[in-house]
Amino acid sequence: MKKFLIGTIIGLMTAGSAFAWFWEDVFNVKNNSSRTIVQILARPTGSGSWGTFLNGETIEPGDDIDLKWSENASDQCLWQFKVSFEDGSESAAAEFDTCEDHDMVVDD
Secondary structure, X not given: OOOEEEOEEEXXXXXXXXXXXXXXXXXEEEEOOOOOEEEEEEEEOOOOOOEEEOOOOOEOOOOEEEEEOOHHHOOOOEEEEEEEEOOXXXXXXXXXXXXXXXXXXXXX
C-alpha cells in the first residue's frame, strides 16, 4: 500500500492484477480516520478546478463507499485528491496514478 502524508494520510492500494493498466470506473474509499468525511475532491493534475464526490453523502469512521468516475475522466491517469471533514478541516492535496491505484484509504 502506498501512503502519503496529506494532513491526514491517504493511501491508495495497488490493484495488483495483470489488468492494472485497464481503467476501472469505480473505486473504493475506506475511512480509517476518527473523523467523518463529508467531501472528496479530485482534479486532473495541472487542472485548476476541483470536482467533487459524495454530494450530500458522508463516510463515517470505519465505513467505506464505492464511487464512480464520470465517463470523460477515463483518459486521465494523474489526479490530485483531498478530503474535507465534518469539523471543517481539509487535507492537503496528494497526487495519485488512478490507472494503477483504485482504492483509497483515509487514516488519521
